[in-house]
Amino acid sequence: MFNPDDLHESNLSHIRSREVRVAYLYLIRIAQGLVGYRCEPNMKGVVRTFRYYVGAEQPFAFIVNADSLLFYFRKPAMSRFSLEDLSEIFDEVKVPRKDEITVRVQKLTDAQTLMERIFGFRDAYHRSPPGRVR
Numbered sequence: 546m547f548n549p550d551d552l553h554e555s556n557l558s559h560i561r562s563r564e565v566r567v568a569y570l571y572l573i574r575i576a577q578g579l580v581g582y583r584c585e586p587n588m589k590g591v592v593r594t595f596r597y598y599v600g601a602e603q604p605f606a607f608i609v610n611a612d613s614l615l616f617y618f619r620k621p622a623m624s625r626f627s628l629e630d631l632s633e634i635f636d637e638v639k640v641p642r643k644d645e646i647t648v649r650v651q652k653l654t655d656a657q658t659l660m661e662r663i664f665g666f667r668d669a670y671h672r673s674p675p676g677r678v679r
Contacts (some may be wrong), residue, residue: 547586547587547588549585552586552587552588552593553573554640555584555593555595556569556586556595556609557569557570559593559609559611559643560609560610560611560612561612562613562651563673564651564652564653564655565610565612565614565650565651565652567652567653568614568651568652568653568655568656569609569614571653571656571657571660572595572607572614572650572660573586573595575622575660576595576597577623577666579597579664580596581595582597582598582599583598583599584596584597584598585598586609591607592608593608594605594607594608594609595609595627598638599621599658602621603619603621604618604619604620604621604622605618605619605663606619607624607650612638612651613649613650613651614649614650614651614656615643615647615649615650616646616647616648616649616650616659617646617647618631618645618646618647618648619644620644620645621647621648623644623645626646626662627638627677628646631646631648631662634658634662635648635649635655635658635659636649661676
């Protein structure tokens with residue numbers, strides 16, 4: 546079993562870009578406060594992942610790359626999000642496999658927009674920017 550603190554430290558060391566490190570820290574901070582989710586870093590071989598679980602299902606995850614985070618919408622979440630919808634918001638959106646959509650996260654604003662789109666808020670206190678309706 547992996548120690549989450551060691552994995553976070555290793556992930557931060559692996560990321561070369563300061564902007565991506567900030568986005569990573571933001572995403573894990575938000576994950577800590579998600580009610581009904583169990584969120585944790587993991588390794589799948591040499592691939593660094595962070596997974597969001599609801600019971601046994603894994604609707605979201607992201608891969609920690611040196612220059613970006615690759616956020617996955619998986620089958621349990623696919624009914625709520627479409628490729629077209631996400632493509633209007635984010636620069637790099639793909640369908641690598643049936644029942645998966647990926648969004649490339651390269652900076653804090655990408656991560657904030659992603660969390661607001663998925664969970665309806667963009668800070669750790671579950672607030673949206675002024676003038677936005679959840």
